[in-house]
Amino acid sequence: MRGARLGEIVATLGGTLDGDPDRTVERIAPLDTADGRSVSFLAHARYRGQLARTAAGAVIVAPALADDAPVGCARIVTADPYLYYARLTQWWAQRLRDAHGPQRHTSAQIDPTAEVADDASIGPLAVIGPGARIGPGAQLGAHVVVGARASVGSGTRLAPRVTLLDDCEIGARGVVHPGAVIGADGFGFAPDQGAWTKIEQLGAVRIGDDVEIGANTCIDRGALGDTVIGHGVKLDNLIQVGHNVRVGDHTAMAGCVGVAGSARIGAHCTVGGGAVILGHLKIVDHVHVSAATVVTRSILKPGQYSGVFPFDENASWEKNAATLRQLHALRDRLRALEKKP
Amino acid sequence: MRGARLGEIVATLGGTLDGDPDRTVERIAPLDTADGRSVSFLAHARYRGQLARTAAGAVIVAPALADDAPVGCARIVTADPYLYYARLTQWWAQRLRDAHGPQRHTSAQIDPTAEVADDASIGPLAVIGPGARIGPGAQLGAHVVVGARASVGSGTRLAPRVTLLDDCEIGARGVVHPGAVIGADGFGFAPDQGAWTKIEQLGAVRIGDDVEIGANTCIDRGALGDTVIGHGVKLDNLIQVGHNVRVGDHTAMAGCVGVAGSARIGAHCTVGGGAVILGHLKIVDHVHVSAATVVTRSILKPGQYSGVFPFDENASWEKNAATLRQLHALRDRLRALEKKP
Amino acid sequence: MRGARLGEIVATLGGTLDGDPDRTVERIAPLDTADGRSVSFLAHARYRGQLARTAAGAVIVAPALADDAPVGCARIVTADPYLYYARLTQWWAQRLRDAHGPQRHTSAQIDPTAEVADDASIGPLAVIGPGARIGPGAQLGAHVVVGARASVGSGTRLAPRVTLLDDCEIGARGVVHPGAVIGADGFGFAPDQGAWTKIEQLGAVRIGDDVEIGANTCIDRGALGDTVIGHGVKLDNLIQVGHNVRVGDHTAMAGCVGVAGSARIGAHCTVGGGAVILGHLKIVDHVHVSAATVVTRSILKPGQYSGVFPFDENASWEKNAATLRQLHALRDRLRALEKKP
DSSP, X not given: OOOXXXXXXXXXXXXXXXXXXXXXXXXXXXXXXXXXXXXXEOOSGGGHHHHHHOOOSEEEEOGGGGGGSOTTOEEEEOSOHHHHHHHHHHHHHHHHSXXXXXXXXXXXXXXXXXXXXXXXXXXXXXXXXXXOEEOTTOEEOTTOEEOTTOEXXXXXXXXXXXXXXXXXXXXXXXXXXXXXXEEEOOOOEEEETTEEEEOOOOOOEEEOSSOEEOTTOEEEOOSSSOEEEOTTOEEOTTOEEOTTOEEOTTOXXXXXXXXXXXXXXXXXXXXXXXXXXXTTOEEOTTEEEOTTOEEOSOBOSOEEEEOOOXXXXXXXXXXXXXXXXXXXXXXHHHHHHHHOO | OOOEEHHHHHHHHOOEEESOTTXXXXXXXXXXXXXXXXXXXOOSGGGHHHHHHOOOSXXXXXXXXXXXXXXXXXXXXXXXXXHHHHHHHHHHHHHHSOOOOOOBOTTOEEOTTOEEOTTOEEOTTOEEOTTOEEXXXXXXXXXXXXXXXXXXXXXXXXXXXXXXXXXXXXXXXXXXXXXXXXXXXXXXXXXXXXXXXXXXXXXXXXXXXXXXXXXXXXXXXXXXXXXXXXXXOEEOTTOEEOTTOEEOTTOEEOTTOEXXXXXXXXXXXXXXXXXXXXXXXXXXXXXXXXXXXXEOSOBOSOEEEXXXXXXXXXXXXXXXXXXXXXXXXXXXXXXXXXXXX | OOOEEHHHHHHHHOOEEESOTTOXXXXXXXXXXXXXXXXXXXXXXXXXXXXXXXXXXXXXXOGGGGGGSOTTOEXXXXXXXXXXXXXXXXXXXXXXXXXXXXXXXXXXXXXXXOEEOTTOEEOTTOEEOTTOXXXXXXXXXXXXXXXTTOEEOTTOEXXXXXXXXXXXXXXXXXXXXXXXXXXXXXOOEEEETTEEEEOOOOOOEEEOSSOEEOTTOEEEOXXXXXXXXXXXXXXXXXXXXXXXXXXXXXXXXXXXXEEOTXXXXXXXXXXXXXXXXXXXXXXXXXXXXXXXXXXXXXXOSOEEEEOOOOOEEHHHHHHHHHHHTTHHHHHHHHHHHHHOO
16 A cells, blocks of 8 residues: 555644654554554654654654654654554555445345345345345444344444344444344243243344444343444443443443343443443443442442452462451451450 | 233233223333333232322222322232232243244355254344254243254244353253353363463353343353353353352352352352352352352351452541551550550 | 274273273263273372272273272273373264364355465365465364464364454464454553544464464453464463463463453463463463452562352351451551550
8 A cells, every 4th residue: 555645644644743844654653663664653652762762764743742753753743542543543544445336246146125226235145134224334244133023223333243133223433243142032031830931022223323333242122122332332242231221322341241130221331341230230430340340239329339359379369269268257356355344 | 012901911820800900001110100001010018009099091909009000090910019010021022922833044154064953043144053953942042052963942032142052051941041052162271380270161161941131241161070050050141160060959049259169159149140169069059149259168058148348438438447457466466455454 | 993902002092901892982981970882090099999999891001000900890001090091082982073174164254355275174164364374184164264374273273153363373283162262452542631542453462383272262352463363272262362471381271261451471370260360470481379369469470379258158158258348457456455464
């Protein structure tokens, strides 16, 4: 691919260029591995030392730190260099993407009653069910399965091997990664003399606009009502979202999180990797759950919440863990001592 | 879809109707969102307050609580309303399902040596290997892969993108959700001078009748013998079951559970979401493991077992976690105090 | 399948045969379920009692324990019986595999610009993108998706439904199990006034030789540089490996492990099932992390590390967990007592 002129970058993305607009860069790179053909960025002041030593041809930097860049390194000065970097990657990826128009592979199996926008792309061996709707500019990769009456919003991209089951819908400008399953049955059974009787899951999944869903992540359909994912939500890989869960706008969850059925999670929350949120809980807006924390009660106050056993060398852990099983008794012994005259 | 007459429901599912048998309902809904066209249910006495305020046209209710329903709300009186609700969802879902006969999509790749029952349905682009057997009334969704000599029991439903590998079998009336992988190699290697030599996994997976397996769940094939899942077992999404595990009849596991190789889990157990069961352990019947608990020893007595770090505001957690790393030393200091005269 | 002569086994795999070379065995079995047509093995001295009672026709055994085998049981004597057993399973599996030559299924969708070795096998409905390279002897199962410019090394086996996305590569002699996703986008977003702006992931995934990757495991592509998996690495099922992670040679991870972005894990490490490794950490060579442990800081010294809440009967756990939330205060009370004259 041809390189990008710095002048072209600032003309498109803004910022003030301190350097030669005709200088070209051929890749985006971190400060410490950048070379003269790279544009880099300083996301946090704590990497300031790397900035001073970088070999990058250009750097995206905040006004206060612009002077730290080495002599000869061009600067793109902007208030939020990390956000600028994000936008630059988008512009860059757009340039890299194959510039062919929309395509509909002949091997795709599209039900005649499905409504597929003329400029949607449908990959090889995709299957689109009866009554499904695929919006303008949507891109469906190889082996995507879209169920009956399911709906894909405009500009949304389903990577290869995504499954969107019957009656489920995702809004506009979404991205779903391979293997994600949207709309499998929620886990519901009534006990019956030692066996389990299935509760058919009659709801669906409704996903807002600008949502990203990671590889092999599962979002179950609701039992009666729907499972609802708000606008701008970002879910990483291998996440489980149970039936009838509600996730508020712009909430983000890292990999391997499990959210049990009917939990209601607010907007602008973050959930660290491997955390577990039990069912039927309420979590208000602006709550941040640390990685691997198990949320067993509702959280009604914004803030950061944690609960992880501190790891240690195995021998130390063994002694402390064994003592932990007597902790309540230790407390009683302490009380007894305190009461001694 | 046409509504259902209350008289038709009790004629099919039993119970005593206190109300007009010609009244029709169009959906099943929770008490708090039900309207006059909804049938609802009271699963637990603790929702009694909701019953008194519901706008539902009809409610499934136990005899002792039937009088709490509002005037004008029809009652279907039954000893176990939750079980009745489960059966109602099944009847309801059956009415909703497309009423076409068995279909075999022309794009499916079926090996000529596979035995497929005449009334089995095979979805688009499914692949069925040599010697596989697909039982009467089985339904295989789009993109299902069934390996050589694998077997699917009568009436079992494999959702789109399920993989059942060579020589593995699932019994009758099962449900497997998208992305589930049955019969991948167990994780077995012999150390060899710092590297790992693969132990080929020569066993298979045998699954009983009436089993449900969640989306993207994995059940590995055995190393020498088989991995065995009993009758009536229910596994949620994203569960890992290692090689040679045995799961007893009617045991249920919630999402994201990990069961390591050769664990033997009894019948009628429940395992909460995100729990981990280490390898080569034995768990007897009627054991209940709480969510996110790590089972590191065999459990030989029925009961409820737990082991989760209690979450807290981050600052409190940090202090307690730091102290926990000195817990054994604290115990010693307490002992020393106790010995003081 | 015809049985294997003991003489044939030692001629191929080495070891000293103490018994009749013309004796045949028909299966490999554990000591306790073996019969006269089985070959078994003694992996650890602690199973010595089983050896004395086994009905196996032949047993693989170390020199020091060979005399413990029952009279009439043939012995294959070797220094490392477990490694010998591993090699025997490989030889056995090779004999079981269908002995047909390489095949290219007519339903596969292979881009004309892809380079596929003549003796590679391509399964039904596989999709191979433009510019992809498939090495000699590689085997791609049904429904495999290989993206544009991706590369599969010689002899590597991709099971059905594996996804290897654009520009990613795996070396020689690898095994990847169904549903694995290699090269989905890493989880990267810049905050922007309460919403998230996507950072396009411009790197790829590079995987060495002799790597095994489990079912539904995900390895994300790098943000700028690549995610790198060393030679001989073994990853079990349902593992999440974030962007820009580096895993050193011959490291093994059990199921359900999560490794957050930019973590650097050394060579010859093991990570137990369900463990979580936070982002941007460094773990040196020869570190062993116990199952379900959460690694929150770098580990710079080889050894075994653990951090799991000990499980208990629920009532005991509840009391200890409640006390744990006051642990720091208890320490202060202990200090106060110690200071008393």
